[in-house]
Amino acid sequence: MMFKRITAFFLILVCISHSFSQDSKFNLDINYPTPIDDNFVGINFKGVIDLGFKYHFSTNKVVNLGISVNGGLFKRPKSDRLQPNETSMIAIQPRIFTQFKINKLQKLHPSIGLGYALMNFNIRDFDGFNSQINASENEGGININLSLVLDVSEKLYAQIQYDFIKTKPDAGIPDIKYNTKINIIKIGLGWRL
Numbered sequence: 001m002m003f004k005r006i007t008a009f010f011l012i013l014v015c016i017s018h019s020f021s022q023d024s025k026f027n028l029d030i031n032y033p034t035p036i037d038d039n040f041v042g043i044n045f046k047g048v049i050d051l052g053f054k055y056h057f058s059t060n061k062v063v064n065l066g067i068s069v070n071g072g073l074f075k076r077p078k079s080d081r082l083q084p085n086e087t088s089m090i091a092i093q094p095r096i097f098t099q100f101k102i103n104k105l106q107k108l109h110p111s112i113g114l115g116y117a118l119m120n121f122n123i124r125d126f127d128g129f130n131s132q133i134n135a136s137e138n139e140g141g142i143n144i145n146l147s148l149v150l151d152v153s154e155k156l157y158a159q160i161q162y163d164f165i166k167t168k169p170d171a172g173i174p175d176i177k178y179n180t181k182i183n184i185i186k187i188g189l190g191w192r193l
Contacts, residue, residue, distance in 0.1 A: 025066070027054040029159065031188030033072045041119075041182045045074040045089055050186050056099070064099040068113065072184075086124040091184075093117045093143050093163065106151075113145035117165045117182075141167035141180075149190070161186040 029052030035042040050072035058065040069092065076087040095115025102108055123135045147161040165182040169175050 025056040025059075026193040027056075027190050028052070028193065029054070029070070029188055029190040031070075031072075031159070031161065031186035033074065033184050033186045035074065035182065035184050037181070037183040039178050039180075039182055041074070041089065041184075044076050044087070046077050047184070047186075048073040048075055050091075050188070052188075052190070054097075054190075062101055064101070064109075064111075065096070066099070067094070067096055068115075069094045070186075072186075088122050090120045090122075091117055092120075093145070095143060095145055097145065097147075099147075099149070109149040109151070109157075111145075111147045111149070113143075113147070115143045115145070117141055117143040117163070119165075119167075139167050141165050141182075152189075155192045157190045157192070159186075159188055159190055161188075 029050075031050040031052065033047030033050040035045055035047060050070055052068060052070040054066055054068040056064045056066040072091040072093070074089040074091065093115055095113040097111050097113030099109050099111035102110075117140060119139045121137045121139070123137075142165070144164045145161060147159055149157050149159045151157050163182075163184040163186070165184070167180050167182065169179045173179050
């Protein structure tokens with residue numbers, strides 16, 4: 001149900017965007033995020049949706065420079081639970097990016113971005129007396145983003161993104177790959193406003 005509402009909201013924004021000029025430097029993205037690799041996010045969470053916003057503040061014949069932010073929702077599948085708890089993760093990823101222009105492949109735009117990822121984990125659990133217990137925890141770390149955009153039309157594009165996030169473990173948690181390195185693939189569509 002939530003996915004349908006977010007998709008409807010995105011489609012409304014796309015329709016409204018026709019009132020903007022053709023030279024607008026704003027983009028909206030909707031993606032399906034998939035955590036990969038053997039780590040605490042990849043094993044425990046499934047992607048629900050990722051929404052992105054990009055602003056190109058400088059353009060020339062070779063590159064576009066800009067800022068972007070993505071917000072992703074991830075849930076722990078019910079089938080993976082031994083306990084009756086609900087766990088979700090919200091990832092906010094602001095970054096700066098460089099998008100390259102390739103003369104021979106004008107519809108293809110690779111980019112690289114650098115930023116920070118803030119992840120909020122929310123746990124709603126129930127104790128033995130059916131009382132609800134809520135807990136929240138934040139993690140964060142450096143985020144490197146690689147992206148490949150393919151123009152479908154002047155306004156619409158398809159994209160695939162890879163995010164690498166390196167976190168610093170809390171005291172008492174081993175500094176190993178499982179606890180500190182997160183990999184996410186995102187596949188989606190975008191609209192130039």
